[in-house]
Structures are given as C-alpha cells and as structure tokens.
Amino acid sequence: MEPARPRVLIVGAGLAGLAAAQRLLLSGGSRRFSGLRVLEASGRAGGRIRSGMFGNKVVELGAHWIHGPSKENPVFQLAMEHGLLDEEAMSEENQQVEAGGHPVGPTVCYSSQGQLISSDIIDSMRILFFTLLEESREFLHADKVPVHSVGEYMKKAIVQQMKEWTDDEKTKSLKLSILNLYFKLECCVSGTHSMDLVALGPFGEYRMLPGLDCTFPNGYEGLTNCIMASLPKGTVLFDKPVKTIHWGGSYLEESTGRLFGVQVECEDGEKFLADHVILTVPLGFLKEHYKTFFYPPLPSQKVAAIKNLGFGTNNKIFLEFEQPFWKPDCEVVEVVWLDESPLAEPPGDLKTTWFQKIPGFIVLHPPERYGHVLCGFLAGKESEFMETLTDTEVLTTLTQVFRRVTGNPQLTPPRSTLRSKWHSEPYTKGSYSYVSVDSSGDDIDVLAQPLPEETYNSKTPGLLFAGEATHRTFYSTTHGALLSGWREANRLIHIYDKSETLHAML
Template identity: 80%
Template sequence: MERRVGRALVRPRVLIVGAGLAGLGAAQRLLRRGGRHLGGVRVLEATGRAGGRIRSGKLRGKVIEIGAHWIHGPSKENPVFQLASEHGLLDEAAMSEENQQVEIGGHPLGPSACFSSRGQLLSPDILDSMGLLFFALLEEAREFVHAAKVPVPSVGEYLKEAIARKVREWSDDEETKRLKLAVLNLFFKLECCVSGTHSLDLVALGPFGEYTMLPGLDCTFPNGYEGLIDCLMASLPKGTVQFDKPVKTVHWNSSCLEEAPAGRTFGVQVECEDGEKFFADHVIVTVPLGFLKEHGETFFNPPLPSRKVAAVEKLGFGTNNKIFVEFEQPFWEPDCQVVEVAWDGESPLAEPPADLEAIWYQKIAGFVVLHPAERYGHILCGFIAGKEAEFMETLTDAEVLSALTEVFRRATGNPQLAPPRSILRSKWYSEPYTKGSYSYVAVDSSGDDIDALAQPLHEGTSDSKPPQVLFAGEATHRTFYSTTHGALLSGWREADRLLDIYDMSESPHAAL
C-alpha cells in the first residue's frame, strides 16, 4: 500500500526508461494492477517512436519487419502470442490449435533453392543431409547445460570438432565434399543470425541449452508487428510516454528534493540530455544491453556495482540485419521458401577470410521469400549477422543493390538477370540507443550474468529496502533472452516486483 512520510500518505512514483516492449509492458501492468495506489507512471523514450526493436516498415507499400520478425513459439505459454490473439492481430492459421502444438523448435525453412556460387542448383539431398547433421550436432551442444565440465569453451569449437570427425568418414569425391562443407557453412551463418553473433566461437557452450524454445509454429503479423505496440500504447493514458527524451544519467541512492509539485524528496532523479529532470521512487531501466555496453559507465550515478558491470561486459550483444529486395519478376519457384548461396571453397573448418569488407555479402545466411505473393509481391529478405552486417550499414543502398545483383546473377548463372527494383534494410548497429540487435551468452559468461543484470539496485547496501533501480529487457531473461516474449515477461516481472512490495494488486485476477 502507500507508505507514510510524516503524517502524509505517499503514493510511489515510477519512471520507466525506454518504450520498447519491456517498458510498455511494465507500464501497462503497473497501471492496470496498481492504478489508484500509484503516484504516477511515466515512460521516457529517447526516440520519436515506441516499440524499440519492434519496427515495421513499408517497401513499395508492402508491410515488412525491420526489427522483430516472428513470434517464436506461438502457443499458450507465450505472452506475446496471447496478447496478439486477444487483439485479433493474427491470421487463422497462426491461431489454430494444430499450429500451437507443433514442436519443431522454431520456423521450418521449407522448400528452398540453394545455388552454388558457380551457378549450379544444388541437390536437395545434400541440403537435407547437411541440415540433419548440423541440427543434430546443435542439439548435442545443448546437452552440456548441466555438465560439470565442457570439452571446449564455445558452441563453434564443439561443432567444428564434431564435423571434422564426420568428414573423415565421408567416402564422397573431393568436389562433393567441398559442396557439403560449403552447405554446412551456410548453417553456421544461419545460427549466427539466430544467436545475433559474429561467430559461433563467441557463444558459450555450457549455458547454450538454457535458452528455452516454446512449442508452436513460428508466425508473423499480417499487418505488422507494430500493431502490438499500437495496442499497448492505446491502453496507456495519454501522455504516459514522453518521446524524444534521451536519458543522460540515472541518479540513485540519494535524496533528491523535488520542490514542485510534490514538495518531497525522492530516491531517484533521472536527468535527460536536454537538462530536464524527473523524480521518482523507482526507475525501471529497459535500455538494450548494447547501449549499456557503450554508456554504462556514465549512465548511472553512483556507478553500477562491480558484479553488474562485469555482467554487462561479459554477456554478448551482436548485430543481425535484414536486407529486403523486391523484384519485378521472381527467379525462384512459387513454392520456394528460402533462396541460398553456398560459396565455393567456404568451410566451417577453414579460417574465415581476413578481408571481410571485400566479400561482406558472402556472410548472408539466406533470403527468406515473403509469402503469400498476393500480399508481398516478389520480396526476398536476406539475413546477415556480425561484423559484415555492421560493415553493410556503412554502404549506400546503391552499393548494396549492386553487390546483391552480382550475387544473384552469379548464383543463377544468368548474367542478364534483372536487378531488384527496390531495397530496404535495417541498420541496428548504427542505432545510437540500441547498438546492435540482441543478446547471447558469450564465452566466459553464463546465465548467472543474466540474473546479475536483472538484479535491482537498493538504497544503500540493504536488500531489505525497496529497490530504487530495476532492470528489464530481453537481455535480463535467463531462458528467453533475444526474444520479444522474454522482453515482455521481464517488464511484467519488474512491475510485479513493485506491486508485491507495496501489495498494490487490486485483484489477483486483474487484466494483463
């Protein structure tokens, strides 16, 4: 309930930094469940839009996802799926019981066209056999989660050692072996996109299996992921979110006097880049880990405790970008789901090229064909992760379009193939308040670091006092990091932490 200061009852005031899914989820939860017991909830957003890493855009009038793409594991256990369902944002196929019960660990790639860089269409047998091998080994890598000791530090090293043993058993001719290794390298690139990392050598083997996949066939929003953000924004009182308010410093563990309108002291003062100051009893910080890595030393006053600083430094945060290209006519078959290029001579067992900038486009894991064609026309969505993705951001649209046109012409063996007529791409590394895409558990870090990042900061050194600074966002969820549902759940977690402290829940059955 409200706490008493002198003779007056004081209702706690909460500030939230960041209007992504974690921040909006926390705000909605606090207002719906704590409502009249609160002295106010305000969200400070650095940019001019809500949604954070959920961002829908348009390419020649077609809605595409610049940020989050799928609902991963759309089933009853997934709160993003539940909210999307309640607001009628999904199509009938996604809502079907059958789709919700499928246990395949993500999104099946379906029929694909895999070309060699020499212009050959590769046999589906090679693709299927190498896919089975790679994903079987990846499942093995997840089994070290409770092991007392791991054979090697990283997922990449484990996979490469296992593949090297397999290659010695192959009885194929040298050309077939080269093709198989080039295809396997495609799967490495794909997993780099999934993990948001430059290399699987950076992903820790021991904690890899802690990441939890929910059942359900991954689905998309027909009218854009931002529809979910619109619904959350509509549920908040007007003015709750203040835009273009980048925060400079979170001052905590102090006594800050707000002369008006409250005329009382607060434990937290949030100072914005424009000089405006906001006072609160609690602040929920939902900024991306990439931002904390760049600004963590100056963002908090006093600085973060050493354990939390170490977690920020050790956890991984990488870039996964998308390149959308639209063609007047497709060069792929109508049922094709993915277009891939296996580069001659590439192998997961070989040293990566030193001059990645010269051949950055070879890091593209594949191009997803946006379906149905009646909705999208003929659009491919390429996925690229790591340093190459960051370099791609420095190029012009014309340079990227030119490079990809050459890739498609080389792969199809058709030097006259018409270039794409339009392009749109994400640039998450260049986003100043994001500095990348999402988190992963890096070598020399563990799930304990995620928990450390999520731990609130209390006044003084006593955990018996209410927390002043709380942390949410996908990087603070131990088993659902890198996902939108992890972000939403983390926002709810911190809202509930405050609601429980003040016993503010108006009803155990209050709306989400």
C-alpha cells in the same frame, strides 16, 4: 495518515517498458502509483519492434516472427486477444509444431558457381548440423565442458564425422561449404558474429517453445500500438533521451517537500524524480554508456555482466523484384559459397566478401500481399559493415550475386531495397543478446538484479532492470522482453501489496 503514493519512471518504450507500464496501471494505476511516465529517447514506441513501409507493403525491420506461438507464449496470447493474427497462425495444429526456432518450407539452394545443389546433400548436411547443434545443448548441467564455445564443439564433431565420409574430395568440400551456410544461419539466429563466441555450457538454457513461427499480417507494431492505446495520453514522453540516472541518493522535490531515491537527468536538461526507475534500454546501449549513464557507478558485478554478455548485430535486406526467379512454392533461397569451410578461417576483407555471410533469403508470403520480395539476413561484423554502404552499393552487389548464383548474367536487378541498420542506431547499438564464452546465465540474473541489492532490512529497490537481455531462458526474444517488463512491474506491485497490508493492520 496515508503514505504518499510511490512514483515510478520507466526508461525506454520498447516492449519491456510498455509491458511494465501497462501492468502497473492495471494493478491500480494512478490510485497506487503517481505520475507514471515512460521516457523514450526516440520519436517512436516499440524499440526493436519496428514495422516499416516498403513501397505500399508493411515489412519488419526489427522483430520478425513470434517464436514458438503457443499457449506458453505471452506475445502470442496478446496478439490473439487483439485479433492481430490470421486463422492459420492461431490453429491448434500450428501451435503444436516443434520447429526449433528455424524457418521451414521448400528451399532452393544455389552454389556460387551457378548450379542448383541437390536437395539430398543439402538435407543430409542440414540434419547433421542441427543434430550437432542439439547435442551442444546437452552440456547445461555438466561439471566440465569439453570446449568453451558452441562453434568449437561443433567443428570438432564435424572433424570426427568426416572420418566416416567415403565421398570424393569435391563432394567432401561441397559438404563443408553447405555446413558453413548453416553456421552463418545460426549466427543470425543467435545474433553473433561467430558461433565460436557463444558459450557451450549455458547454450541449452535458452528455451524454445512449440509452435510454427508466425508473423503479424499487418505488422508487429500492431502489438505495441495496442499496448500504447491502453495507456493514458501523455504517459510516454518521446524524444527524451536520458543522460544520467542518479540512484541510491536522496533528492528533494521542493514543490511537495518529498524526498526521492532516484533522479533521472535527460539530455535536454529536464530532471525527473522517482521512487523507482525501471530501466529497459538494450544491452548494446549499456555496453557503450554504462560508465557515464549511472551515478554513482554500478557495482562491479553488474558492470562485469554488462561487459561479458554478448550483444550482436543481425540485419535484414529487403529486395523487391519485378518478376521472381524462384518457383511459386519456394520459401527460402539459400546460397552456398564453394570452397568455404567452417574449419577454415573466414575471409578477412569485409569490403569484398561481406555479402558471402548472407546464408539466404526468405520469400515473403503471400505474393498477393508482398509482390515478389526477398528478405536476406546478415549477422556479425559483415552486417555492421553493410550499414556503412549506400543502398546503390548494396543493390549492385546483390544483383551481381544473384546473377552469379543463378547462372543468368541478364537477371533483372531488384527494383528497390530497404534494410535495417541496428548497429548504427544510437540507442540500440545492435540487435539482441546471447550468452558469450566470457559469461554464463548467472550474468543474465546479475543484470536483472535491482539496485540497491535486496538484503535483509534494506530499503526498496530504486533501480530495476528489464529487457530481453535480462530474461535467463528467453533472452533475444520479444516474449522474453515482455515477461521481463511484467516481472519488474510485479516486483513493485508485490512490495506495495505487502506495504498496504501492513499499513491496514496498524
């Protein structure tokens, strides 16, 4: 007699969940796995991939770039297969650029006193900052680290560098202010409030792929739409927030007389039974709900990983101008707040200083598509505070900033604004993960470990974990999310490949 087909349930229709569903269906689909369903808490697919309309323009409120668009990047490969990229992004030349995950291009840098800062001093400080940042990746396999965090390491190195500076005090102060700008930028890249929170030892484990970071001309959601279109209608159930996952038990389905190891209870009271559940919810959600979301409670090691790994907020603010105050070839507008220093305590009053945490604004290109739009990035507590303000308050404050830094008190305000609010999103509670000073790469592996933990002779795992925070070297990225979804789908496929082989032999 043929064994009953295993039933798989996926929680979360972000990229990890959709990738897992597609991989399972491609492996034999309904012939192998019965009743595959994806439960999505919100009314849309894509998770932290979210393209939005800004007037008549498509902009990215979530994931912005394909980081490292080259042959090793599965997001890039899928985007190429589906024809979602322009020719320049797909060129061999672009795939070979070593950009290190940071935007490149012509930059204008203003000071908070309304002056343009010389590109020479900007370039020298940029080189110093990124040289020290690369140095901080070199402690990966060290027996002992000199300090706990990337921030502490870099600040100690800057103090040493300053001993060789022969400038006057004003120039030294300016150099420190510029370095502080790059600390703010790196907070946005790492999704953290401060680089003092990012662990030094594991920092080099994050792997950057070659390729000049590129965007989707018609929106990142084109990728998730393509995956959604490949799934049978009704596979994804929307507005189905999960309340509790009951795992490691034995639940009877009366209509079939079958026993299942997992029961998923939704907020609306509906219950789903499954042999396996692939959980792809963000780490920020787990941090807030792990105590009530699982029954029985998770093992202490898993709880420790959830609590200790970092998960921060990085938001975007889009501003549309009637006319640009920047030159046509400009790609980044940076703002240096004078008298700030990475060696000093940051200002504590978020209400009056939140906007000073914005390191700069990228110019959306090409202007034929976007008009005159700037996109500012803002990370940490200041970013979370910004979410509490009204659009008018944000627009008024940033108009004052632009008038101040350009030295033009008559500068026309932006005519509209749009921003993300990832910390306020109830099913996300932030943007993406990082390895905090309280954690290590081992915590990522613990988070990814299925339950019950696989031991000799144990039953197959009922609860599997995916999402960017479960990928040890590509955490915080869309390709990390995609690969994690494939990993858990492959885990189940492998289990049933072995099972089918055994069944055929008997």
